[in-house]
Amino acid sequence: MTGGSSAGGRDSSAGPVPLPMPKFAAAARTALADTGLRRDLRADAAALRRRREAAAGELGDWQELREAGRAIRDETLLNLDAYLERLEKSVTEAGGAVHWAADAAEAARLVTGLVRATGQGEVVTAAVPAAREIGLHDALAEAGVTVHPTDLAELVARLGGGRRPAARPAPPAFHRDRARLRELLARLPDAPPDLPDDPAALAAAARDHLRRRLLSARVAVCGADFMVADTGTLVLLESEGNGRAAVTVPDTLICVAGIDAVVPTWSDLEVLLQLLPRSATGDRMSPAVSTWTGVTPGDGPRELHLVLLDNGRTAVLADEAGRAALRCVRCSACAHVCPVYERTGDEPYGPRGGGPIGAVVTPLVEGVESAAHASLPYASTLCGACADVCPVKIDIPGLLVHLRGAVVESRRRRPVPTPELVMMRSAAWTMGEQGRYEAALRSGARWARLLSRGGRIRRLPGLLGKWTEARDLPAPPAGGFRGWWRARPRSGGAR
Amino acid sequence: MRVALFVACFNDALFPGTGRAVTVLLERLGHEVVFPPGQTCCGQMHWTTGYQREAADLARRFADVFGGHDAVVTPSASCAATVRAAYARIARAVGDAELERAADGLAVHELSEFLVDVLGVTDVGAYFPHRVAYHPTCHSLRTLRLGDRPLRLLRAVRGLELVELPAAEECCGFGGTFALKNADVSVAMVADKVRHVRGTCADVLCAADNGCLAHIGGALSRLRGGVRVMHLAEILAATGAPAAAGRP
Known part of the structure; x- marks a missing residue:
């Protein structure tokens, strides 16, 4: 494996998941302390919000488009089995091979096996959103295969540049200032020693390096943003064109995509192609949109393999409330407007991806028994900014609350109640009757006054101490409000 | 008009001045205010933390207490949003069709909605000679869609200088139990909110919800930020006369 995958453990798109995932709050503390990450995230969020707003706003029918997108995705998910069968048939008829992977391990095994079968020791990768989910890079490295990622953001991340942006299609190294970018790209073996920091020269240096990799590639692994069931066409959106090269030049192309990426027809695709780029990067259309169907003799790859990944997706379909989460087209708009994500980045959300939709999908798929997965639905203030921008109208705050309910129900089944459950039950009991409630108001006020100095409380005991930390x-x-009301000269009404 | 006040438990316990202000304001506008004493909590905290059964108990109680009233007014945007947007969901989550019907019949208004939409007033005769910034809370903005109603009310207040709050639409980081469960992220968010508030050089930050104000105000107080937080109702109730603040 070339360079950097262990660089600070931050190689977010392909990094290993060696230890049990920490709870969100704990992982977030690490991220919050990373000043470079904070700066990058802030810059990304500001730019991408502005761009998304402009791109959505210039269309007169954005809300109608969103509604159309929602309807298409819902109908597709409702009949997913039929569309997947149709997709398999179309891809096979066009000369491709379809492989089904029930989980991440099977997907990694399939891809590794397919690469091995070619006899090649190297692969290039381009835009594989599922790479981190299935541990692709590690699996290939273990099999002795050298992986060359070809998107610029990934390259920069591997050169030690920290995170790659979550956006799909990713804007190229969007968040880097050029002095830092120069420093990173100068580490390339084929970079000129006197590399200047102007954007054209930097792009040329990266391009030279990546082009050499791409032109000599015999095997490529890529992702697909959409798969058209009718024709078996795979669709890849990207900003740089490396994906276009990766799906064109090699002899063998292996495409890994979640089963939820299927769209029934080209006219459905038309709607989603208007929604996705505008939501993701604020582009009217992604700079490179590649569509390819099967194999064509004498043109492009001679072998096409499509690995269809379930990995918990059908289980999510079975959850009537949760299934709306699978509408997601992975634009990351929810992450870009999320005030929590803006301060923590992807890492604390785990390998399935970050941001509000990640906080929904991961516990939906993995369940809420583990403390880490159970912490994800709570990684939100429920501010609602995500729901306003989602191009397929996923009610993310509603789903988070739904999942919080699932967390609590699972905790109720435990033999020993959690302290929070005891507290919440007792609060509800107190609120359940006027006399108990008023007594609690009185005793609470007494305690509060004992704890206060100069009208303010600076330290609270127990769980509430988290509030007074800052x-x-x-x-x-x-007396409180009730005291005043009762003492009023003309207290009419119900008392 | 006869108006039932839902003061919200948070205000009942910590911000009695807000309930007083709503009472004084509505009476000044010629309406009768009643306070159903059986009211406690709308169930928001239980619902948003995942305690559906407890939230349903409190929602049923709320529907019992306020079911018969033609108009219920609350100075808490998040509680109004809970009753209006969440009660039907709570009812469905616990499979209580009767609660769903009862919730549908509740006429709960957030204060600024009630003033502007129901009473049709924007000038409530207030006098408040201070520099004021307005924070649109997430429930005000994205659930109730209050829009510019609070601003129209504030612009009509004599003596008041309204200043624009940068990044106003960004959450302050409160989020109920989020402020405890994810205290570090919450503090990182309120730090930015405080920075924007202080940048306005306002004397007072106001909002339609004391939850968010307790959060921003708590951080301002800890930092000795020199900006007071006040509920919108308290500004609208102010007339310059000492009695208008409604103290006994």
């Missing part, structure tokens, strides 16, 4: 709480004045 925030004061006002001390409630004596």
